[in-house]
Amino acid sequence: MSSHRTPLGLAAALAVALSATLLPAVPAGAAVGIENTSHSQIAAVLAVPSAQRGITRDPSSTQVFVNKNYPLKPSRFAPKTTAVSKSGVRLQPQAASAFTKMAKAAARDGVRIVPVSGYRSYARQAELFARYTKLYGKSYASRISAVPGTSEHQTGLAIDVGNANSACGLQECFARTPVGQWVAKHGSKFGFIIRYPKGQEAVTGYAYEPWHLRYLGTATAKSYKSSGAASLEAYYGVAGAKRPGGGISTAPGTATTTANLNLRSGAGTGHKVLMTIPKGKSVKLTGAKSSGWYKVSYASRTGWVSGTYLRNISLPKSSAPKAAKSAKTTANLNLRSGAGTGHRILVTIPKGKKVAITGARKSGWYPVKYAGISGWASATYLR
Ligand SMILES: [Zn+2]
Structure with missing residues (x-):
């Protein structure tokens, strides 16, 4: 047990100063030659796919999917929340107790996870957004602050975490701090994932935020982690920029099976087994994905396999988001x-x-x- 007091005030101040998804640093928008690349969410152009594959938009579900293209419905949704580990930070009760369990497990490893920011109401987000819109105009405001109704923090299922000494608070280098490393490695066992992974700005709409954890429950969080998906959008198959023709690419990528693996007629164990692919075999990925399942070809048969038993997954190149011209x-x-x-x-x-x-x-x-x-x-x- 540490005898130091937790500098919650300092962590909160950092949150206010640094987090793009919370309260961004005041941008000097009119100054010449601004090149501050850190802490800013990227105004990504996200294409809404024609079919939503298995995502839940029910705000009362811990699985609710929220991003800039999938706002909360109703937009003023307000969950029941409870204080996290006696802090001023609040989360939905399930997420709060999972967090407490996680913090205890981390403490046993000598790592102290500090809750920095959790639930934020629609009104609070609207207030922030209005302030920035007044100062900088709507287009700039939407780059530095979430439009009300689109912040994951409004679900009461997202929490920003920090170290007791505030090291690298809400900065990319947080990933290399004790808390950053611990939550990346063990968070899924308690139902939490790193929601905005590195290099996925074009897909998630946010720059790398190794401190922003999303509660999904242990089953989904573990399945997500073992699927090797690059983002939650990719996991659910709602990711990516517009593709020519709007279809899913059939260009080949590959993956290796890590167990004797059933090839099924659909994405889920409820579908018919077509054949069993032996462990250690290379399968061709068609590029189609659904809820952690991949459509693959093996021995001239095509079907679906669970991503849990695939490694070295390299999706076909054409399914990766393309840069704007x-x-x-x-x-x-x-x-x-x-x-x-x-x-x-x-x-x-x-x-x-x-x-x-x-x-x-x-x-x-x-x-x-x-x-x-x-x-x-x-x-x-x-x-
Ligand atoms: Zn956050």
Whole structure:
């Protein structure tokens, strides 16, 4: 047991100052050459798929799926909440008791998980959003703060966590702190997942948030983790940018079976077994996915297998989200000779200008072309 007092006030202050999904740092939107790439959620263009595969939108369910394209219904939904570990942070009772169990298990490993921010009401989120809209306009406000009704924190099933010493509070480096490492490794055993994984901004709509945990219950959290899905969107098959023709790609990827595995006629154990694929075999992925099940081909038969018994899953390339071909600057933005603020400024692109994206994103920067000049610009101020 530590004799130090938990600096909850400090953690909360950090939350207020740093979290894009909570209270973002005040952006100097009008300043020239802003290149603050951290803590900002990316205004992703998310395509709503024609069919929703197995997601639940019932806000009273612990499985409720929420993102920018799937707002809470009703938008003013308010769950029953209870205080987490005697803190000012509140969660739905089930999530709160799971959190307490998790915190106790972590404590046995010498790791102290501090609750930083949990349930936030529609009214609280609306108040924040209105304040930022007034200051910066709606388009910028929606990049730095969740539109009311679309925040996972409103479900009472999401919690931001910190270390007792506030190390790397609400920053990417949190992933390397004791709490960051512990929750990534063990969170699913208690029903929690890292909801906004690294490199999935285009899919989840949020930059990497290793501190933001979503409660899904142990069954779903474990299934999600063992599926190897890159995001919850991918797990449920609602992820991805628009594909040409709108269909699911059939380009081949592969995976390896980790057990003798039933190939079934549908995505679920209720479907007929077509054959049993031996352990250690390579199967072809068709690119289709549903609730942790993958559509695969093996020995010239096609069917569905549970992602739990697949490893080295490499989905077909064409099912990965594609980068937009053009973007607009949301602030006066420096075009640089390389991907980083250490590189020379070639030109400052005025706010609201259209630029061409000429290649793949690299560490939060895009190669862009503006007024005939090619260089790199921070993704934070492109949308
Ligand atoms: Zn959060």
